[in-house]
Amino acid sequence: MSGSTIKVIIGPQHPALKEPERFILETEGEYVVDVKVRIGYIHRGIEKAMENRTYLQGLYLSERVCGICSDAHTTCYVQGVEELLGVEPPPRSRFIRVVVAELERIHSHLLWLGIAAHEIGFDTLFMYVWRDREIVMDLLEIVSGNRVHYATNTIGGVRRDLNDEKIHKILKGLKTLEDRAKEYLKMIQKEQTVLKRTVNVGILSKSDAIKYGAVGPTVRASGVKRDVRADDPYAAYDEIPFNVIVEDGCDCLARIMVRSREVLESIHIIREALKRMPGGEIRVRVKPRIPPAEALSRVEAPRGELLYYIRSNGTDKPERCKIRTPTLANIPSLCKMLVGGYIADVPIVLAGIDPCFACMDRVLVIDREKREAKVWTLDMLRRYGREWYRKR
Amino acid sequence: MAFAREALRNIFKKPVTEKYPFERREPAEGFRGRPVWDMKKCIGCGTCVRVCPVKAVEMIGRGREATIKHHLERCIYCGQCAESCPVKAITMTPEYELSDTDKSKMLHVYERK
Numbered sequence: 001m002s003g004s005t006i007k008v009i010i011g012p013q014h015p016a017l018k019e020p021e022r023f024i025l026e027t028e029g030e031y032v033v034d035v036k037v038r039i040g041y042i043h044r045g046i047e048k049a050m051e052n053r054t055y056l057q058g059l060y061l062s063e064r065v066c067g068i069c070s071d072a073h074t075t076c077y078v079q080g081v082e083e084l085l086g087v088e089p090p091p092r093s094r095f096i097r098v099v100v101a102e103l104e105r106i107h108s109h110l111l112w113l114g115i116a117a118h119e120i121g122f123d124t125l126f127m128y129v130w131r132d133r134e135i136v137m138d139l140l141e142i143v144s145g146n147r148v149h150y151a152t153n154t155i156g157g158v159r160r161d162l163n164d165e166k167i168h169k170i171l172k173g174l175k176t177l178e179d180r181a182k183e184y185l186k187m188i189q190k191e192q193t194v195l196k197r198t199v200n201v202g203i204l205s206k207s208d209a210i211k212y213g214a215v216g217p218t219v220r221a222s223g224v225k226r227d228v229r230a231d232d233p234y235a236a237y238d239e240i241p242f243n244v245i246v247e248d249g250c251d252c253l254a255r256i257m258v259r260s261r262e263v264l265e266s267i268h269i270i271r272e273a274l275k276r277m278p279g280g281e282i283r284v285r286v287k288p289r290i291p292p293a294e295a296l297s298r299v300e301a302p303r304g305e306l307l308y309y310i311r312s313n314g315t316d317k318p319e320r321c322k323i324r325t326p327t328l329a330n331i332p333s334l335c336k337m338l339v340g341g342y343i344a345d346v347p348i349v350l351a352g353i354d355p356c357f358a359c360m361d362r363v364l365v366i367d368r369e370k371r372e373a374k375v376w377t378l379d380m381l382r383r384y385g386r387e388w389y390r391k392r
Numbered sequence: 393m394a395f396a397r398e399a400l401r402n403i404f405k406k407p408v409t410e411k412y413p414f415e416r417r418e419p420a421e422g423f424r425g426r427p428v429w430d431m432k433k434c435i436g437c438g439t440c441v442r443v444c445p446v447k448a449v450e451m452i453g454r455g456r457e458a459t460i461k462h463h464l465e466r467c468i469y470c471g472q473c474a475e476s477c478p479v480k481a482i483t484m485t486p487e488y489e490l491s492d493t494d495k496s497k498m499l500h501v502y503e504r505k
Binding site: 053054056057058059060061064124125128131134138141142144145146149151159160183186187190191193 | 470
């Protein structure tokens, strides 16, 4: 790097959502020329802890890898364990898994939309979106008995059945949600406050998205049709027709649009799943001990492809459990997006991949560089971003 | 402009936020609150101790004589104990205001009468 660059350090406190991670930006004037990421601040040793718990106990631990996509983690985990056991979950349980997974996707995308609005200083939208997110949180509470950690999945099926009353409540809630989601979709496309801060910001071209292995809404916003639900169907996704949402914008607006449209698509999937749901059992009983085998399981979490690798050794505890979360897969593309952009755009670009650092931190990459640096907290950066755009 | 209309419409609505300590929300049906042991049914098999992912349940003694200790501060309210109990002696109550500054109140002891 030439002598004229200045390092701006963001974090480790709260660079995007409320989680610690550190980004070192090399800047030249207002432009970001290089990005270094230091991850690992909240390494919790979950994979190691899995090895000391039985498969059933590990289920509740996997749920706690991430607070937002907790259902995706358990789905992925139980699918892996079911593969090890050679057990097929009953058809009805697979549909219930779809319903909960899509409700979770709606809640996660609405949460993200609120955060994105907050990052660009549009707090009014943030408040409205989060108000409407309560509808889906209530639905999740009705279905699973809890707002956040649903504990719906279990090895060999699901723990709770859906009755007519619950289905009626879900459909009623979805109607309101659909109206609201359509309204927000219209609003985002027209509202200058959003457009001015997101169009042509954080560009990730189609070829770069493929090259850096982006996943989830990030890759779909760059025009790549990649979705585990469609490419490698699990649960009951092979029996439900749905569209994979793709946008060609490659910028932050496209990421907002993909997620907003996915909310509508998820509503459609839930309706179809409820319509097609067969009757019968919701779970099969399984043995606690699992013969030696290996399993790889993939799930489309709200943020992208989630991967579990589990190896059993004949006891009631796994020998190894490896988790690859979508945020980790998106970090290389995030660095690509930041380079060449303005410092003022860093918060929205960072938030654009919907990072979840707590789930990501299981690998330690230590980057030691000691040069003169100026340290900013995200609040300072966010304020700076707003001021900078106001002056422009 | 699209947003201005929405904002105007919301000016005349009352706040959505519930005034929590004064207004309490009813938890949904099937909510997993504090688990309670029915010692008349309990056979002291120790299944709840074994399945608990966070070691929140302790059993002192064995069989019909056993005493159950439940540590609220460790409990994650997953309901696995209630599900695994062979005699359905455990129920998840809708009780949710469980935090306290006094640690001794977090321990619930279920003894045989």
